[in-house]
Amino acid sequence: MSKRMSATEFDNAKPFDQVPGLRVLPIIGTTWGMFPHIGDGIPISRMLELQKLRFKQFGYIWRDIVPGRPPIVYTARPEDVEKLFKTEGKHPVRPGMDTIKAYRAQRIKDFTSAGILLSSGDAWWQTRSKTQQTFLKPKNATHYIPVLNDIAEDFIDRIRLIRPENNEMKPDFINDMYRWALESVGVVGLNTRLGCLRPDLAPDSEAQKLINAANFSFDAINDLEHNFPFWKFFVTPMLQKLYDAQDFLTDTTIKYISQTVEALKGSSFDSYLSILEQLLVRGMEPSDVVTMVIDMLMAGVDTSANTSAFLLYYLARNPEKQEKLRQEILSVVGPKGSTATASALNSLPYLKACIKESFRLMPAANANARITDKDLVLSGYIIPKGTLVAALHQLMGRLDENFPEAEKFIPERWIKGDLQESHHHPYVTLPFGCGTRMCIGRKIAELEIQQLTIKMLQNFKVEYDHEDMSCFMRMTNMPDKPLLFKFIDL
Numbered sequence: 490m491s492k493r494m495s496a497t498e499f500d501n502a503k504p505f506d507q508v509p510g511l512r513v514l515p516i517i518g519t520t521w522g523m524f525p526h527i528g529d530g531i532p533i534s535r536m537l538e539l540q541k542l543r544f545k546q547f548g549y550i551w552r553d554i555v556p557g558r559p560p561i562v563y564t565a566r567p568e569d570v571e572k573l574f575k576t577e578g579k580h581p582v583r584p585g586m587d588t589i590k591a592y593r594a595q596r597i598k599d600f601t602s603a604g605i606l607l608s609s610g611d612a613w614w615q616t617r618s619k620t621q622q623t624f625l626k627p628k629n630a631t632h633y634i635p636v637l638n639d640i641a642e643d644f645i646d647r648i649r650l651i652r653p654e655n656n657e658m659k660p661d662f663i664n665d666m667y668r669w670a671l672e673s674v675g676v677v678g679l680n681t682r683l684g685c686l687r688p689d690l691a692p693d694s695e696a697q698k699l700i701n702a703a704n705f706s707f708d709a710i711n712d713l714e715h716n717f718p719f720w721k722f723f724v725t726p727m728l729q730k731l732y733d734a735q736d737f738l739t740d741t742t743i744k745y746i747s748q749t750v751e752a753l754k755g756s757s758f759d760s761y762l763s764i765l766e767q768l769l770v771r772g773m774e775p776s777d778v779v780t781m782v783i784d785m786l787m788a789g790v791d792t793s794a795n796t797s798a799f800l801l802y803y804l805a806r807n808p809e810k811q812e813k814l815r816q817e818i819l820s821v822v823g824p825k826g827s828t829a830t831a832s833a834l835n836s837l838p839y840l841k842a843c844i845k846e847s848f849r850l851m852p853a854a855n856a857n858a859r860i861t862d863k864d865l866v867l868s869g870y871i872i873p874k875g876t877l878v879a880a881l882h883q884l885m886g887r888l889d890e891n892f893p894e895a896e897k898f899i900p901e902r903w904i905k906g907d908l909q910e911s912h913h914h915p916y917v918t919l920p921f922g923c924g925t926r927m928c929i930g931r932k933i934a935e936l937e938i939q940q941l942t943i944k945m946l947q948n949f950k951v952e953y954d955h956e957d958m959s960c961f962m963r964m965t966n967m968p969d970k971p972l973l974f975k976f977i978d979l
C-alpha cells in the first residue's frame with residue numbers, strides 16, 4: 490500500500506471512539522453486557538452465541554472495553570482479517586495465558602524463557618526460529634506416521650474394551666479422547682509412549698496424573714483468566730492448584746528430557762533423530778526444550794481431542810458423508826488392520842475436505858487474536874496500536890454470505906471442481922492461525938486426526954442419536970454435550 494493511499498485511508502477513517510459497542514460504564518467498562526438482568530446474561534464461555542448477538546446488534550465490527558486490559562475490537566470482515574495479518578510485524582503478539590506466565594516467572598530456575606506459546610518480541614523469535622524448521626519439515630512429521638497409527642489402533646482397542654453392550658459410549662468419553670491426544674503429542678514431545686490408553690491405568694500412575702494435570706490446567710486457566718483477576722493480587726487456592734498441576738507437568742517433562750539427553754550422549758547420530766532429539770542437538774538448551782515440550786502439551790491436547798470429537802459428531806450426523814469417506818479410506822488405505830502410508834495420506838481428498846469442513850464449523854480457536862503493533866484502519870475505523878483485535882473465524886465461517894447453507898456440513902465445498910466448491914475469501918477460516926506465529930504443531934496435528942479418523946471408519950459405523958451439539962470455550966472450543974457416540978462394529 491502506498492504512503493499516499495494509506496494517508497488518505499487514515500484521513501477518511503472514523504475515530505476509534507465511534508466503533509460501535511456497548512455503553513462503557515465506570516469501573517466495569519462493557520463487561521456488564523454479559524451480566525444477567527442488566528446485560529444479556531450470555532457467559533463468555535458461550536462465545537459464539539455472544540458474537541452472533543453482537544453481530545446482530547452492531548454489524549461487522551464492534552469493541553469492548555475491559556478496565557486494566559487493552560481495548561478489544563472484534564471483526565467479522567475477511568478484508569479486515571487479511572489486513573491484520575498482512576501488516577503484522579516481525580514479532581506478532583498473541584494475548585492470553587498470563588497465569589502460566591506467572592507460574593514460569595516464579596519457577597525461574599527451570600524456565601529461562603516464557604516459551605514459544607507465551608513470549609513476545611525477540612524472546613519468542615529466539616525459540617521459534619530454532620524450532621520451526623524441525624516441526625514443519627515434512628519428513629520429520631511423516632516419521633511419526635507408524636507410531637500415530639499404532640496409537641490410533643490402541644484407542645480402537647480401548648473403545649472395544651470400555652464400550653457398553655448397547656455400543657453407546659459413557660458420558661465421560663471426552664476423557665478418552667484426551668488420553669488419545671496426550672499419548673499422541675507425548676510420543677513427539679517426550680519421545681516415549683506414556684501409556685495413557687492402557688486398560689489398567691492406576692489412579693496414581695504417571696500417565697493418569699499427567700492426564701489430570703493437563704485437564705485441570707485447562708479448567709483453571711480458563712476460570713482464572715476469564716473472571717476478575719484476584720490471582721494477580723495474591724495466590725488464590727485455584728492458582729495454587731494450577732501451580733501444583735504445572736509442577737507435575739514440568740517435573741515429568743524434565744525427567745523424560747534428561748533421559749533423552751543421556752541417551753544422546755552415547756549416540757553417533759547416524760540414524761534418524763526424532764523431533765525432540767533434533768531440538769536437543771541443534772543448539773537449544775535443555776531447559777528451553779523443556780519449556781517447548783510443555784507448550785506442546787498445553788497446545789496439543791485439547792485442540793486435537795476436541796477437533797476430532799467434532800469431526801466424529803459431524804460424520805455421525807451425516808451418515809451419507811460418513812459412508813462416502815469410508816469408501817475413500819477402504820479403497821486407498823484398505824480394510825481394518827491396514828496402515829496408511831505417507832503416500833496414501835496424500836491421496837485422501839475427501840478426508841481432508843471433511844476435516845476442513847469440521848474446522849469451518851467448529852474451529853478449536855473461535856478467533857485468532859493479535860495485539861496490534863501499529864495503527865490500522867479496519868472497516869473504516871482507526872484502530873490504535875496496542876488494541877487486541879479478534880478475527881472471528883467461527884462466526885464468519887457460519888455466515889451464508891461466505892458459505893451458502895453455512896450451518897450444513899458439506900465437505901464437497903473443499904473439493905476442487907465439485908459443483909459445490911466454495912469460493913470464499915481466503916482469510917475466513919484459518920484453523921491453525923496465520924503468518925509467522927501460526928501453529929507450529931499443525932503437521933503433527935493433521936496426521937493425528939487423519940490417522941484416528943481412518944481407524945475409526947475402518948472399524949466402526951459411528952452414530953449419535955441425541956440433542957444437537959454446540960460448543961463452549963475452555964481455552965479452545967469444546968463439545969457442549971457428552972460424546973454419546975455409538976460405535977457399531979463393521
Ligand code: HEM
Pocket residue numbers: 583605606607617674677784785786788789790792793796852853854857858920921922923924925926927928929930931933934
Ligand atoms: C487440531 C489441532 C490444533 C489446532 C487447531 C491448533 C491451532 C493453533 C492455533 C490457532 C494457534 C495460534 C496461531 C496464531 O496465533 O496464528 C496455535 C499455536 C500453537 N500451536 Fe497449535 N493447534 C493444534 C495442535 C497443536 C499441536 C499437536 C501442537 C504441538 C505439537 C501445537 C503447538 C502449538 C504451539 C507451540 C503454538 C504457538 C506457536 C507460536 O506462538 O509461535 N498445536 N495452534
